[in-house]
Amino acid sequence: MTDDDTGAATRPPSRREFLRASGAMAGGAVAGGLAGRAAAAEPAAPDAANLPPNVPEWMKAPGEPMGNEPYGTPSVYEKGVVRNISKTLKQYISASGRTPLQDLDGIITPNGLFYERHHGGVPTIDPAQHRLMVHGLVERPLIFTMEDIRRFPSQSRIHFIECSGNPVYTRPYGKTASDLVGLVSCAEWTGVPLKTVLAEAGLEDGARWVVAEGADAAALTRSVPIEKCLDDAMLVYSQNGERLRPQQGYPLRLLLPGFEGNMNVKWLRRLKVTTEPAYSREETSKYTDLMPDGTAREFTFHMEAKSIITRPSGGQKLTVRGFHEITGIAWSGHGKIARVEVSVDGGHDWQTAELQEPVLTRALTRFRLPWHWNGEPAMIQSRAVDETGYVQPTLQELLAVRGSNHFYHNNAIWPWRIDAAGEVTNGQA
Amino acid sequence: MTDDDTGAATRPPSRREFLRASGAMAGGAVAGGLAGRAAAAEPAAPDAANLPPNVPEWMKAPGEPMGNEPYGTPSVYEKGVVRNISKTLKQYISASGRTPLQDLDGIITPNGLFYERHHGGVPTIDPAQHRLMVHGLVERPLIFTMEDIRRFPSQSRIHFIECSGNPVYTRPYGKTASDLVGLVSCAEWTGVPLKTVLAEAGLEDGARWVVAEGADAAALTRSVPIEKCLDDAMLVYSQNGERLRPQQGYPLRLLLPGFEGNMNVKWLRRLKVTTEPAYSREETSKYTDLMPDGTAREFTFHMEAKSIITRPSGGQKLTVRGFHEITGIAWSGHGKIARVEVSVDGGHDWQTAELQEPVLTRALTRFRLPWHWNGEPAMIQSRAVDETGYVQPTLQELLAVRGSNHFYHNNAIWPWRIDAAGEVTNGQA
Numbered sequence: 001m002t003d004d005d006t007g008a009a010t011r012p013p014s015r016r017e018f019l020r021a022s023g024a025m026a027g028g029a030v031a032g033g034l035a036g037r038a039a040a041a042e043p044a045a046p047d048a049a050n051l052p053p054n055v056p057e058w059m060k061a062p063g064e065p066m067g068n069e070p071y072g073t074p075s076v077y078e079k080g081v082v083r084n085i086s087k088t089l090k091q092y093i094s095a096s097g098r099t100p101l102q103d104l105d106g107i108i109t110p111n112g113l114f115y116e117r118h119h120g121g122v123p124t125i126d127p128a129q130h131r132l133m134v135h136g137l138v139e140r141p142l143i144f145t146m147e148d149i150r151r152f153p154s155q156s157r158i159h160f161i162e163c164s165g166n167p168v169y170t171r172p173y174g175k176t177a178s179d180l181v182g183l184v185s186c187a188e189w190t191g192v193p194l195k196t197v198l199a200e201a202g203l204e205d206g207a208r209w210v211v212a213e214g215a216d217a218a219a220l221t222r223s224v225p226i227e228k229c230l231d232d233a234m235l236v237y238s239q240n241g242e243r244l245r246p247q248q249g250y251p252l253r254l255l256l257p258g259f260e261g262n263m264n265v266k267w268l269r270r271l272k273v274t275t276e277p278a279y280s281r282e283e284t285s286k287y288t289d290l291m292p293d294g295t296a297r298e299f300t301f302h303m304e305a306k307s308i309i310t311r312p313s314g315g316q317k318l319t320v321r322g323f324h325e326i327t328g329i330a331w332s333g334h335g336k337i338a339r340v341e342v343s344v345d346g347g348h349d350w351q352t353a354e355l356q357e358p359v360l361t362r363a364l365t366r367f368r369l370p371w372h373w374n375g376e377p378a379m380i381q382s383r384a385v386d387e388t389g390y391v392q393p394t395l396q397e398l399l400a401v402r403g404s405n406h407f408y409h410n411n412a413i414w415p416w417r418i419d420a421a422g423e424v425t426n427g428q429a
Numbered sequence: 430m431t432d433d434d435t436g437a438a439t440r441p442p443s444r445r446e447f448l449r450a451s452g453a454m455a456g457g458a459v460a461g462g463l464a465g466r467a468a469a470a471e472p473a474a475p476d477a478a479n480l481p482p483n484v485p486e487w488m489k490a491p492g493e494p495m496g497n498e499p500y501g502t503p504s505v506y507e508k509g510v511v512r513n514i515s516k517t518l519k520q521y522i523s524a525s526g527r528t529p530l531q532d533l534d535g536i537i538t539p540n541g542l543f544y545e546r547h548h549g550g551v552p553t554i555d556p557a558q559h560r561l562m563v564h565g566l567v568e569r570p571l572i573f574t575m576e577d578i579r580r581f582p583s584q585s586r587i588h589f590i591e592c593s594g595n596p597v598y599t600r601p602y603g604k605t606a607s608d609l610v611g612l613v614s615c616a617e618w619t620g621v622p623l624k625t626v627l628a629e630a631g632l633e634d635g636a637r638w639v640v641a642e643g644a645d646a647a648a649l650t651r652s653v654p655i656e657k658c659l660d661d662a663m664l665v666y667s668q669n670g671e672r673l674r675p676q677q678g679y680p681l682r683l684l685l686p687g688f689e690g691n692m693n694v695k696w697l698r699r700l701k702v703t704t705e706p707a708y709s710r711e712e713t714s715k716y717t718d719l720m721p722d723g724t725a726r727e728f729t730f731h732m733e734a735k736s737i738i739t740r741p742s743g744g745q746k747l748t749v750r751g752f753h754e755i756t757g758i759a760w761s762g763h764g765k766i767a768r769v770e771v772s773v774d775g776g777h778d779w780q781t782a783e784l785q786e787p788v789l790t791r792a793l794t795r796f797r798l799p800w801h802w803n804g805e806p807a808m809i810q811s812r813a814v815d816e817t818g819y820v821q822p823t824l825q826e827l828l829a830v831r832g833s834n835h836f837y838h839n840n841a842i843w844p845w846r847i848d849a850a851g852e853v854t855n856g857q858a
Contacts, residue, residue: 058696243510
């Protein structure tokens with residue numbers, strides 16, 4: 001045992017592992033580049049006891065018959081992979097549930113794990129009774145049924161939605177990737193471009209804002225600049241193929257790609273075209289930020305570039321030294337991710353990660369970097385750069401500019417600390 | 430009422446609808462091009478009774494609290510959108526359940542509705558107990574745990590999987606898009622390139638095939654040419670972000686993009702590298718085709734280019750004359766979809782449909798064409814052309830070449846008949 005790579009903590013090393021470690025793996029992982037990404041694991045060598053592998057119990061009798069689950073659910077062995085909801089809230093009507101990012105791969109969030117944030121609970125809406133009214137500064141005020149909406153020319157786009165308080169600036173920041181930034185998810189949305197519907201109604205002079213209202217008990221209301229409404233805004237009714245889930249606005253949601261989550265008004269019932277914003281509760285009392293000079297930032301629409309390493313991440317453990325892939329997600333409300341850089345030495349040196357193609361605008365982007373863990377303590381972190389050139393800042397940089405009263409739009413770099421035992425914890429905690 | 434567009438069968442026409450019909454809509458829909466795709470619906474005009482819309486019941490009290498569903502499910506109003514499973518099978522162990530394509534949008538199939546096809550039921554596999562053995566013509570036979578597999582460098586790719594009997598050539602062909610071709614679905618898969626794992630084991634001279642075996646009661650076994658294994662084949666463990674569903678091979682599946690579904694071996698437990706194929710049951714007794722000259726087609730790996738209009742499609746009804754978007758899905762096992770053409774006159778004239786970007790290789794591609802239905806009977810159909818130049822054939826062309834004993838690989842153009850009442854039925858039935 002002359003090579004660090006063979007120091008498996010959980011299994012006795014074998015001759016095979018030694019061969020692997022001194023062969024392709026060392027050349028691959030340490031190099032850190034794509035060309036050397038050949039080898040990773042230290043699998044067991046077959047021996048008399050397990051070649052061929054013993055026939056497992058589940059091959060000895062027929063499995064579950066089809067039809068028990070007309071709508072399928074995950075394996076019973078994945079029952080711990082659920083939305084991350086605090087168990088100690090005073091109430092669950094205005095609350096949030098986070099996506100378990102550390103358990104997910106790729107960029108699509110399955111609908112059952114899409115994050116949720118409600119201000120008045122989740123209404124149960126009969127789509128046959130639901131209406132969308134478009135009025136205000138329009139030539140033709142109109143009321144649409146869902147059937148009307150679905151007859152318009154449609155589009156499908158993959159976009160993230162993120163809560164602006166993801167995370168808030170208040171300590172403690174949490175233990176897992178989900179605790180920290182689990183209020184972001186990504187799906188393929190289908191619906192009608194909002195500009196198509198506005199053209200149907202006809203905008204009048206002075207149309208500068210569109211005030212959107214949800215059909216929940218909070219009647220959540222946000223004002224959207226007309227430029228966004230005539231750009232990539234959509235009225236969406238489907239999410240990852242099927243109709244929206246109730247928690248994401250069934251039967252109709254306003255989608256504003258890259259804008260803070262609460263503006264993507266769920267259960268959408270009304271669009272009023274106006275000259276001035278509504279200055280609603282959610283754009284005055286909430287979703288504004290008091291700055292150190294006493295002014296308040298308001299209408300902070302865009303979610304700035306952000307990234308997080310999801311594996312290895314808080315709550316996980318590296319059980320073997322040697323090759324580990326560092327992977328995570330990056331996104332920007334301003335467009336495509338141009339680059340993600342990863343540091344494994346506390347922010348001193350940075351390497352460029354590989355981005356999974358296709359890189360889509362205002363969508364999660366999966367990044368990956370091969371890494372050789374030598375068993376020593378390490379601090380790993382990622383920073384995103386978007387196509388505008390904007391670079392994800394450190395928490396210290398954000399706090400220096402925004403002060404201690406700032407609450408939303410924390411897009412700080414988030415380091416994970418790895419100790420000599422391989423335990424991964426929050427590097428800012 | 431001087432315009433066909435206003436002939437709404439389900440609601441009394443209003444002055445507003447008349448305005449819509451004689452305005453933007455007529456210019457848009459009839460032109461049939463993208464430039465004219467502005468207007469679609471005939472929404473109601475607000476009046477004293479409904480301006481603003483009456484406050485619905487679900488706004489008058491808080492909705493459902495968060496946390497009732499840690500893993501979310503669809504709206505109760507969507508409970509009919511489930512996998513399409515025949516109610517009259519003799520058994521449900523070796524059977525199939527189809528994706529309800531006519532109810533879906535976009536290209537991603539939600540995991541709960543992904544089609545399923547099993548030969549020995551669905552095993553319930555403990556991932557901690559599961560092993561993958563790689564042996565045969567390799568330098569180092571290896572056995573991997575799932576933890577080993579997940580340590581390899583990963584990739585995420587969006588690909589379709591399709592059963593080769595989708596549909597079979599046997600009448601009756603079914604009523605809905607799901608009945609016909611619901612044995613195709615599409616997801617974002619994450620896993621490790623198979624070539625990485627084979628490199629770990631080291632291929633020996635004479636390695637020409639890899640025989641894959643599943644850990645189900647059928648021990649389903651298929652032989653895969655080494656060229657595919659060293660190209661885009663993957664060992665996948667996640668599907669649309671989360672771990673594979675049991676019906677799709679939890680915890681590990683072989684993914685062979687573009688190859689017939691059963692070769693994408695689920696519950697993968699063994700890969701044996703060989704010189705000759707195994708000639709297993711599933712490549713001799715099944716999944717071969719007797720041709721008119723008495724020979725049999727075997728090893729028919731690729732799923733050829735295909736498309737289907739999902740809306741309007743069988744079982745649906747056009748309730749109004751005027752604008753309707755024709756939309757559907759196209760795919761090819763040989764690469765990207767280059768073009769989809771749509772005919773609304775029984776195959777006489779064909780128009781080029783718009784393809785939703787990004788168009789991905791060996792993935793479903795959503796196509797759309799604006800259409801003005803004048804209320805007269807029509808026959809609508811789509812045909813796909815892939816990047817190799819291959820053109821989806823008619824059923825008559827296929828039958829002429831393959832004869833009446835042919836069972837699999839029916840990729841025929843499928844027309845839908847629309848009668849004067851707007852009812853949509855199978856054009857081949």
